[in-house]
Amino acid sequence: MNLNRRHFLVLLPAAAIAWEAVLAGTPEEASNYNMSDHWWGMLIDVPKCIGCGNCVRACATENDVPDGFFRTWVERYHVSDEDMTNPTVISPDGGKEGFPVATEDLEKYFFVPKMCNHCADSPCTQVCPVGATFVSPDGVVLIDQKYCLGCAYCVQACPYGCRYINPQKETAEKCTLCYHRITKGLTTACVENCPTGARQLADLKDPKDPIHEFLRTHSVQVLKPQMATGAKAYYYGLDGSVR
């Protein structure tokens, strides 16, 4: 074969790309876990939440969340009869240590757990300038801690306020849906520690998953559906006043 300069310039990048593909291999994965078999979501059963803060404390312990920052938190809504679309919302220290006692029995009160919605079309991953945050093949929005610059663009982009910059690491952090647990066959720390079952992990690719079945057979909704983020934190029994 007569290899001239033109052929060489075409073949060299092709060879480089092929060589990189060979070097890449397959990423390290937990054993017996196949990403393509799962598509994770979360069911939040609002009427079951008692505002104990167990989920917030468990998340902080499991994921070393610094004080004053939250990957999940609980809000208490107070909806007055006079203005039902403008509730008063409190979340002291993310609801970590519970809430002050509400004594007005005739008023409308309820708790709403909040967390990353693991959006299929998440705004936070679209704005990352370096590809440090992404939706994994099993539907979890994750952050590559080694690649994140800490520019905080994603913190601004998340419409649900679910991200923060870790003051020690100076990188963005968020709920990983306890990816290190669900890939080992465990459930998330918040689900494991919720005493009333107000949170349940759902595998939307498993037709036999009882929570998947619940989502199919009950009226559920997501937060801020008008933003078309493809949110996968499904709320059951959510009041219309919740933002």
Added chain:
Amino acid sequence: MFVVFLVVRHFVVPKTFGQYGHYRAAAIGEIAAHPAKYAGHETCEACHSDVVEKKMAGKHAHVNCEACHGAIYTTLPAEKPKMNPYERFVAMFIPPLPPDPPLLRHAEDPMSVKPVLPDTAVLCAKCHTASAAKPKNFPQVVPADHSGGAPCDACHQPHNPAIDAGGAK
């Protein structure tokens, strides 16, 4: 010039970048490799079958063990991470993230990692203190009126709290 670009690119772009999308695919495995602190109720139940029987008979059947007992573990000293020459060069300018320290959980070494018995006066009140914001069908009391300051486990057995289920421990 182009060859220089390819050589530099080869070293600078991570090996798995672009495998699944515009990100480093190896990060998925790194995140999945973090140690889990909460062992999960199945792990507890493998040894504490007597408690499972008590729990299953009462209203706390669906409250998992670590919801009250917490994650029971100690942290072991972390090993120094292995780095290739390029990573060592980068680390001179950008200090790497500290590695996850390995954990030793109660389930792995029950004799050296021991749980602390929760204080029922504090623990039970976190869920059962009466509030208008809680679901109406959830059992709630005003602790000061209900027990006069006595700890809950003076009357209730936490694994099956109904009084007629056995009362005090």
